[in-house]
Amino acid sequence: MIKYIIHTISSYNDYYGNTYHFSRITSTKTGKSLVVDVSSVSNAQHLLFRRNENSKPIVTNPREIYSVQSWEKKREWERKRKSAGKFVRRYYEGDVTATMIRRLNRKAK
Numbered sequence: 001m002i003k004y005i006i007h008t009i010s011s012y013n014d015y016y017g018n019t020y021h022f023s024r025i026t027s028t029k030t031g032k033s034l035v036v037d038v039s040s041v042s043n044a045q046h047l048l049f050r051r052n053e054n055s056k057p058i059v060t061n062p063r064e065i066y067s068v069q070s071w072e073k074k075r076e077w078e079r080k081r082k083s084a085g086k087f088v089r090r091y092y093e094g095d096v097t098a099t100m101i102r103r104l105n106r107k108a109k
Contacts, residue, residue, distance in 0.1 A: 002028055003064040004048055004104075008041050010069060011077035020074075022081050022090070027104035034104060035090045037081075041069055043093050050098045058101050 008023040023044035026033040038044045045067055048059040059065060072080060084090065091100075 006067045008069045032104045038093045
């Protein structure tokens, strides 16, 4: 059963060969999402295997993750990145904790 959907939007290489990425991690249970600036596509998937002290990982089987990647020109990528952070706070991958991802599965009271 798929628990999380990761949609990574990447930019094509710029003049210097740099590629930029950001990911939206969405819970299939509640529909809540988290936008994360990542340095590579695999780092977004790795966030779901993190654990806090004395806790289990969020995802134990890679089949519980559905990952999609799309490519955009740099200007379009910047526009999508800005609009992704309007309604949901953007985080850098180093600031994301397992607790933040677990909160995606909590229903509002």
